[in-house]
Amino acid sequence: MTIRSILVANRGEIAVRIIKAAKALGIRTVQVHSAADADMLAVKLADEAIDIGSPAPKKSYLNIEAVVNAAKAAGVDAVHPGYGFLSENADFADAVEAAGLVFIGPKGDAIRLLGDKVAARAVAAKAGVPTVPGSAGRLATIEEARAVAAKTGFPIMIKAAAGGGGRGIRIAADLADLERHFPQASAEALAAFGDGGLYLEKVITKARHVEVQILGDGTNFVHCFERECSLQRRRQKVWEEAPSFLLPAEVRAKLCDSAVALAREVAYRGAGTVEYLYDETTREFYFIEVNTRIQVEHPVTEMITGIDLVSEMIRVAGGAPLSISQADVEAFGHAIECRINAEDPAKAFMPAPGTISRLVVPEGEGIRFDTMLYEGYTIPPFYDSLVGKLIVWAETREACLERLRQALSGLVIEGIPTTIPLHLALASDASVARGAFDTRFLERWLETEFAAKTGATAEVA
């Protein structure tokens, strides 16, 4: 069935992005919003808006019943979940389909399978994708844990099977640590996730975070090359690039092929991301997890491939085959995305909601700014601090960094502190220019180089 109307079950910049993609396809849009979000840009851009509850996410954007009822009342054909909130909630996907509507994403069963970290590791292994050395499945006892650790060595991560997004992880430096943490971790996982299941993964100490964009229609599967997202603070990505420019060509080919094999293994439908750790010294990559949704950093892939991922998701959800085959996917040039957050980098990244008094967006070839900001908009304090994404493309990475410095200098957001100064410093940094970083680089760099430059304090007192 061709989708003629979409309910956007999200907020912020991604809601704006989805509405723009829908409009380009001639699709009617209905935007849900909380009581705190009546003034948001997506509400203004959508054909219709529905208030679904009070500001707290669990009473609005996380309320499955409220969102599905809004979709039914609005008479839409489909629901786009964006990222975060209900986007990887299998019960939500099922509820949408049970209401006779199309969920723009994979089937509930696929979300459930890939959302269970132990099951996802097993799927990856079956598809021939290398996984981080560790346990084959859930561990029932400390004896089993000891046996696994004897094979992999230390340090080792104790992870909750139901965890994810950096939550539910403990690191054991040695056997004594493992003995001590294992029962605690199980109790904690049971309390936090309702599932005490644990598994073990060796700590890859010096690694890059590399991820592959996949698209599937249930029968055909393609990759749209990789992204490099090693610059992270507290396990949250800050700056993303495409491609991962230091990756040897043969590693890139193996990595991207493995993501496609995984997509095929589960007959994937929609856009997804397969995340890996890449060890530069051994040239080995290891599967971490699959995200069964559009990602924040999808624009860098769009900039180097020319593929509109959101548009493709919508078409595929409507039952159309992928509009592209693997041979059609070509990467050209280099793209970098900077996440602009309403946080003060000089004050330990303290979040700072407020009213935008002035906004100047740089324009020009290869510059894109995805945002929900407008002059006079008051950012509510109840949600994520991401207010925009500056994405810059150029023919080479060097030219991209130069263009990024210009674009960042031209981006003016007044009324709130933002992370623009952080990105200006990164864009001029010699290590960043060389690509000499891993997933632990940014936190070290913030404490040393950045603190020296700005007099910034690293932690909240």
Add this chain to the structure above:
Amino acid sequence: MSKIEIRSPLPGTFYRASSPDVPPFKADGDSVAASDAIGLIEVMKTFQEVPAGVDGKNITFLVENEEPVMAGQVIAEVEA
């Protein structure tokens, strides 16, 4: 006897306890010291403690757990 207001330093969501399964920092009627935490404000997924800021007794909360608050809004009152 005068009442002293304790105001939220930030806009966000007010919490009476550090997590759902532990008792609140303070119960209605408790005495507080200036350095005592009386709640948390969640601002953009980050949690900040709210100190009482004053010594007092017989605290009365004016904001429910998990309710949105504005910066400067009175959260509680104590008797000095």
